[in-house]
Amino acid sequence: MSSFKKNAYKYSTIVAMGGFVFGLDAALISGAFKFITAEFNLNEWQVGALGFGPGIGVLIALPLAAWASNKYGRKATLKVIAALYLISALGSAFAPSFVTLFAARLLGGLAFSSITLAAMYIGEIAPAEFRGKLVSMTQINIVIGLTAAYFINYWILQNTNSNAEWVTAIGLKQYTWRWMLGIEIVPAFIWFGLLYLVPRSPAWLIYQGNYDEAKSTLSKVVPENEIDVHVAEMKLSVEESNQDRSVGSQMKEIFSKKMTIVTIVAFTMAIVQQSTGINAVITYAPTVMEQLGLGEQAAFQQAIWIGLVSIVFTIISLVMIDKAGRRPMMISGLIWVILSLGICAYGFGSAKYEVTDKAIAEMQHIPDVNKLSSLVGVSFATDIEFKAAIKGVMGDISARDNSSIFLQKSAVLNATLILIGILSFIAAFHFSVGPIMWVLLSEIFPISVRGIAIPFFALLSSTISALTQFLFPWQLANMGASTIFLFYGGIVFVGLIILYKYLPETKNLTIEEIQLKLEKK
Numbered sequence: 001m002s003s004f005k006k007n008a009y010k011y012s013t014i015v016a017m018g019g020f021v022f023g024l025d026a027a028l029i030s031g032a033f034k035f036i037t038a039e040f041n042l043n044e045w046q047v048g049a050l051g052f053g054p055g056i057g058v059l060i061a062l063p064l065a066a067w068a069s070n071k072y073g074r075k076a077t078l079k080v081i082a083a084l085y086l087i088s089a090l091g092s093a094f095a096p097s098f099v100t101l102f103a104a105r106l107l108g109g110l111a112f113s114s115i116t117l118a119a120m121y122i123g124e125i126a127p128a129e130f131r132g133k134l135v136s137m138t139q140i141n142i143v144i145g146l147t148a149a150y151f152i153n154y155w156i157l158q159n160t161n162s163n164a165e166w167v168t169a170i171g172l173k174q175y176t177w178r179w180m181l182g183i184e185i186v187p188a189f190i191w192f193g194l195l196y197l198v199p200r201s202p203a204w205l206i207y208q209g210n211y212d213e214a215k216s217t218l219s220k221v222v223p224e225n226e227i228d229v230h231v232a233e234m235k236l237s238v239e240e241s242n243q244d245r246s247v248g249s250q251m252k253e254i255f256s257k258k259m260t261i262v263t264i265v266a267f268t269m270a271i272v273q274q275s276t277g278i279n280a281v282i283t284y285a286p287t288v289m290e291q292l293g294l295g296e297q298a299a300f301q302q303a304i305w306i307g308l309v310s311i312v313f314t315i316i317s318l319v320m321i322d323k324a325g326r327r328p329m330m331i332s333g334l335i336w337v338i339l340s341l342g343i344c345a346y347g348f349g350s351a352k353y354e355v356t357d358k359a360i361a362e363m364q365h366i367p368d369v370n371k372l373s374s375l376v377g378v379s380f381a382t383d384i385e386f387k388a389a390i391k392g393v394m395g396d397i398s399a400r401d402n403s404s405i406f407l408q409k410s411a412v413l414n415a416t417l418i419l420i421g422i423l424s425f426i427a428a429f430h431f432s433v434g435p436i437m438w439v440l441l442s443e444i445f446p447i448s449v450r451g452i453a454i455p456f457f458a459l460l461s462s463t464i465s466a467l468t469q470f471l472f473p474w475q476l477a478n479m480g481a482s483t484i485f486l487f488y489g490g491i492v493f494v495g496l497i498i499l500y501k502y503l504p505e506t507k508n509l510t511i512e513e514i515q516l517k518l519e520k521k
Helices: 003-040 044-071 074-093 098-125 128-159 165-169 176-182 185-197 202-207 211-218 224-239 247-254 257-275 278-283 285-290 296-324 326-349 357-361 369-375 383-394 396-401 403-410 415-431 433-444 447-478 481-502 511-520
Strands: 352-354
Touching (some): 003 044, 003 098, 003 176, 003 185, 003 278, 003 296, 003 396, 044 202, 044 447, 074 098, 074 185, 098 202, 098 447, 128 296, 202 224, 257 278, 257 481, 296 326, 296 415, 296 433, 326 433, 383 403, 415 433, 433 447
């Protein structure tokens, strides 16, 4: 491997570490929900607020990140983001109340713009022939972070049942969820330190008129005889754009007639990526698995499979993206997503729920469980009807705190089929729209507007994500799992039709060549 390629991989790997911290932050909370809910006595809306708190933060952060990345540079903004992750992790681990925890989660959301900035930076520093792979590194770091979070949560949960001296010494049983959320402190600190090793973005330096430093940076990632060509192309891209660099002017350029195709593609991808429901499944993974009647311990185990499948298919996507191309992988992947969501909807839709005398006998450790005798012999066609009946008999608190075991003992469904559907959905997402959206966003916008355009469409995507995560606990309680998956599938189908018509192929093209191709369409 040449020194240029080594440097490009090194810088991209460091910047993409923000994806690992993001993945940890997004998934560690999934294992903590049940413990936090019990400690602070939360209702469904408060649980949803903790899930979408980071979503609010990122909505605030992305416009600021767009401004800061243009004003102070991609590298400087990334260092601020790493510091925010660190502060958020500390605040979450030591939060004394729901309000404080929500504030810490919101602060962490300010750092979620790391994904946007990482895609922007790597897209600007990576040579065209392996730009797809390098930009996708952020996504693979995300799924590694997610998987690590599921393993950490499961490991902590297992050790809370241990009588080992160290478990008592560190208060693992007493502070279970605080240890889960506090783990993030270590990688956030490491990432913050490593960011000092990467150079400033050459595209941003050209944008600022700092040509000498831009050439110096490029000399580390491309051969010397290609530097002048790259600089000339980037200068031309800036010069041909609107020279008024105000946010309003850049937004006007983004929505101009010549960028119609770019805008349609970006809008559709931003909406579809999060409308798959991916972040709801990730954020509430053990909760989703509990709907299969697997029980709490098994639900945490199965959530690990989500992480492992994510890693495998993100790696496959990373290997294939510069060979197979963006368009065929996106289109085929979205079809795969729709079919997987359909399997989940069918599986939950054909389920039934029945309370038996045997089940009651096996749940005698639950106070007043014999009240469930009034439901023996009654068959419930949906999880909504079943949960409502349990609440009516046992009360809201008991129904909430024992939801896992109630479902485990009463659900009659094809758990294997639904699990296959969920894992197939995870695989399809990470093979296609998960990583490829960020690759395309880093490619289809000219340098002059990229600092505003990528955060803007990431803001749109984050808005959908925040709404999805906020509404999911309420949807699960009031709509049922089958209806939720059908709803997600319907939105993805509409997006598939639009992208089939407008999405171009961009593999092996320079960013400037992509602009010419899109303007000709």
